[in-house]
Amino acid sequence: MKGLIYKDLANLRKYIRQLLIIFGLFAVLFGIMQGNTFFVSAYGLMVSMMIVLSSVSYDERAHWDGYALTLPLEVKTLVGSKYLLGLLAAAAGAVFALLLGGVGTLFFPASFGESALATGVCFCVALIMIAVLLPLIYKFGTEKSRYLMMVIFLGPTLAIIIANQLGAKMPDESALGIVLIALPFAAAALYAGSYFLAVNICGKKEY
Amino acid sequence: MSNLIEVSNLCRQYPGFALRNVSFAVPGGTIMGFVGENGAGKTTTLKAILGLIRPDSGDCRILGQTMAEGDKALRRKVGVVFDETCFHENLTTGYIDGMLRRIYGADWDSAAFAALCQKFALPDKKEIKAYSRGMKMKLSIAAALAHHPQVLLLDEATSGLDPVVRDEILDAFYEFVCDDEHAVLLSSHLTTDLERVADYITYLHGGEIVFTENKDELLEHSGIARLTSAQFAALTGEQYLRRRQTPQGGTELLLNDRAAFARRHPEFVVDPAAIDDIMLFYAKGEAQ
Numbered sequence: 116m117k118g119l120i121y122k123d124l125a126n127l128r129k130y131i132r133q134l135l136i137i138f139g140l141f142a143v144l145f146g147i148m149q150g151n152t153f154f155v156s157a158y159g160l161m162v163s164m165m166i167v168l169s170s171v172s173y174d175e176r177a178h179w180d181g182y183a184l185t186l187p188l189e190v191k192t193l194v195g196s197k198y199l200l201g202l203l204a205a206a207a208g209a210v211f212a213l214l215l216g217g218v219g220t221l222f223f224p225a226s227f228g229e230s231a232l233a234t235g236v237c238f239c240v241a242l243i244m245i246a247v248l249l250p251l252i253y254k255f256g257t258e259k260s261r262y263l264m265m266v267i268f269l270g271p272t273l274a275i276i277i278a279n280q281l282g283a284k285m286p287d288e289s290a291l292g293i294v295l296i297a298l299p300f301a302a303a304a305l306y307a308g309s310y311f312l313a314v315n316i317c318g319k320k321e322y
Numbered sequence: 323m324s325n326l327i328e329v330s331n332l333c334r335q336y337p338g339f340a341l342r343n344v345s346f347a348v349p350g351g352t353i354m355g356f357v358g359e360n361g362a363g364k365t366t367t368l369k370a371i372l373g374l375i376r377p378d379s380g381d382c383r384i385l386g387q388t389m390a391e392g393d394k395a396l397r398r399k400v401g402v403v404f405d406e407t408c409f410h411e412n413l414t415t416g417y418i419d420g421m422l423r424r425i426y427g428a429d430w431d432s433a434a435f436a437a438l439c440q441k442f443a444l445p446d447k448k449e450i451k452a453y454s455r456g457m458k459m460k461l462s463i464a465a466a467l468a469h470h471p472q473v474l475l476l477d478e479a480t481s482g483l484d485p486v487v488r489d490e491i492l493d494a495f496y497e498f499v500c501d502d503e504h505a506v507l508l509s510s511h512l513t514t515d516l517e518r519v520a521d522y523i524t525y526l527h528g529g530e531i532v533f534t535e536n537k538d539e540l541l542e543h544s545g546i547a548r549l550t551s552a553q554f555a556a557l558t559g560e561q562y563l564r565r566r567q568t569p570q571g572g573t574e575l576l577l578n579d580r581a582a583f584a585r586r587h588p589e590f591v592v593d594p595a596a597i598d599d600i601m602l603f604y605a606k607g608e609a610q
Contacts, residue, residue, distance in 0.1 A: 118424030125417040126410040173410050181374050182408030186425050187394035322374040 119188070119196035120203070123170040130169060134162050138211055152216040152230035156237035159208020163241045164248060166204040167197055171249075172257040181322030194313045197249055198306065205241040209234050236295070239302035244268070246302075246309035253316045326350050326473050326505035332370055332380035339529060341366055344380070346524045346534040350502035353495055355516030355537065356509035357597060358526035359605055364509040365405070367526065368477050371507075372402060384473055398429050401466035405478035407458035409465070411451035415439050418465060426469045435468035442487070455482035463491060467498070474498060474506045480515050488512075492519045513597035517541065523597060527604050544595040545580020549573045553590065560586075566607030576603040 124131065141155050174180055183193055216230030247267060252260045327348040334341045341363045348354040358364050369375045371382040373389030382388060387396050409418055415435075423430045439446065442460035450458065459482055466474060474495070480488045495506050496519055510516055516523060516537070523540055525532040533540075549557065554573040560583070562575040576595060577583045584592040595603075 118421045121424055122410065122413070122417070122421040125420065126412045129412065173412075177410045178404070178406060178408050179410065181369070182402065182404060184374060185372050185389075185397060185400060185402040186422075187397040188425060189394070321376065322369070 116192055116196055116199065119183075119193065120200060123173075123196070123200050126173055127166060127169060131166070134166075142215055152212050152219065153233045153237075155215055156209070156212040156230075156234040159205065159212055159234075160237045160241040160244070163201055163204035163208055164244055167201045167245055167248065168252070168257060168261075170200055171197060171252050175257055178322075180317075184322060190317045191314045194249075194253070194310065194317050198245070198310050198313075201245040201249070202242070202306075205238055205245070208241070209238040212237070232295070236298065239298045242302040242306045246305040250309055250312045250316055253313050253320075324350055324502075326385055327354070327371065327475075327507055328381075328383045328386075329367065329371060330381050332367065332382060333378045334366065334370060334375065335378055336366075339363070341370070341377075341529045344526065344529075344531055346531060348505045348507050348522070350505055351499050352521035353499055353506040353508060353519050355513075355520030355523045355597075356507060356526065357511075357513055357516060357523060357601060358509075359601065360511075362526045363529045364526055365477055368475055368507070368509060371475065372400075398426065398469065399472040401469065401471035401474045403459070403462045403466045403474075403476040403479045405481070407450065407453075407462045409450055409458075409461065412449050414449055415444055415446045415461065418461070422465060422468070429469045431468050431470060434470070435464055438464035438467060441490070456484060456487060459483055460487065460491070463494070467494065472504055474504075474508075476506070476508045478510060479508065480510055480512055488515060495519055513601070517597060525597075525601065525604070527601075532604055540600075541594065541596070543579050543581070544600060545577040545583065546593050546595045546599055547575040547577055547580075547583060547587070548591040548593070549575065557587075562610055564603035564607040564609060566603055574603075574607075576600060576607065 138155070138158070141158060144154070180193060184190065212234040213231060216227055216234065219230065220227045248260065248264060251263050251267075255263065325347040329347070330345045332341055332344040339361070344363070344367055346354070356364055356367070366375065370377050371384065371389070373382075384396060384400060387393060389396060389400070413421070419432050419435050422435070423432055439461070442457075442464060444453075444457060444461055444464070450461070453461065459479060463476075463479060466476070480491060483491065492515060495508065498504055499506055508516065508520065520537050522534060523537045524534040547562070548568075550572050554575075560575075562577055562583075564576040566574050566576075568574055576599070577592070580592050580594065584590070
């Protein structure tokens with residue numbers, strides 16, 4: 116597992132460096148935005164997905180998985196390393212957003228609680244998105260999955276817009292509170308379930 | 323001398339292609355050359371041995387065990403080189419060392435890997451995407467040897483290499499099988515390489531084994547009789563393996579005992595047959 120994470124980080128090192136520079140730019144932008152960390156959190160969410168997607172697509176291009184299975188590695192370790200990578204990337208984004216949020220309270224009348232909440236939500240959503248993404252990638256390959264992802268994530272957005280147009284009421288605050296409490300549990304359950312599903316998909320594959 | 327690799331009655335059906343009853347064995351201390359045309363099923367057979375595809379029936383064993391999922395102890399004893407390097411394009415030799423050291427743990431010999439990289443003149447700062455095909459191949463071979471495996475499986479490992487490097491690599495394989503505990507299965511189109519180092523030759527044609535033979539005996543006994551069409555028409559009661567027409571209108575026969583044939587027909591031209599010739603007879607010629 117350590118070797119696989121090491122490989123992904125080493126292979127993506129230039130990409131990660133670029134992402135860090137963009138994070139730096141965000142920090143500057145964040146000053147202009149008067150301490151609003153929501154964009155940083157949302158960016159962390161996107162980045163964690165991109166890192167997972169890139170790492171799998173590099174594996175595909177190198178025909179890595181077949182070779183890796185001739186090394187002392189198991190399918191569940193190969194798959195697990197991607198879930199761990201996703202978790203690490205999402206956590207790194209969240210930590211960065213929290214740090215900025217913390218620093219922000221020193222300079223701006225921003226509430227740390229609010230930015231922490233936004234970060235937490237984005238972290239959970241990132242995990243949910245990776246949980247949806249990875250089994251799709253393993254089943255259909257990275258190329259087709261890019262399109263599937265768009266459909267899957269545009270779907271709910273469209274549904275909300277349409278519901279709004281049709282005059283459906285937005286949920287009130289107490290309902291939102293329940294959603295917020297349930298979100299981390301749902302994310303964790305989905306992430307774990309998705310891992311077992313992906314192991315199952317890969318276990319049936321031939322390389 | 324026990325068999326370190328054993329393939330018995332391997333069958334696998336694909337749309338438009340099938341491996342049928344593939345059986346052969348690689349004894350300890352030997353190099354098996356695995357030849358066949360493109361698409362004959364060499365890579366499929368190697369993948370079946372490595373447990374990367376599931377056979378419909380039959381059995382593949384390395385050191386008496388199958389490469390079933392989860393058997394890490396066996397995987398540590400196997401080194402594999404595929405026809406393309408499987409390392410990611412942004413990695414350098416240093417990163418590959420770091421990765422494989424973490425994957426193999428104590429079995430990984432960083433010093434041996436560094437020595438092999440140096441021997442093969444692999445640059446330590448360059449990323450793999452800047453490597454030539456030959457360099458990628460050398461890198462894969464260095465990685466396959468540096469955990470001191472017992473069994474090496476190589477798919478087209480010498481293709482794309484210049485003669486000097488090929489020579490070095492073949493020598494490395496030769497050293498590798500210095501005792502009965504080690505064996506190499508080497509698939510290759512470059513039959514001259516196999517003629518140099520292989521102890522046995524297995525020929526796969528259209529998904530089926532044509533023969534598995536001791537290389538020296540094969541090359542010593544096989545022959546080609548070159549006949550005019552009139553000579554061929556007059557030839558009766560002779561056994562031969564395959565026959566083919568030459569563009570000049572003559573007939574060539576593939577023989578499994580050229581000396582005996584020459585004794586019976588001193589008037590004919592009989593030449594030794596190389597592995598390439600034998601493959602051509604099976605691919606383009608016809609049976610008796």
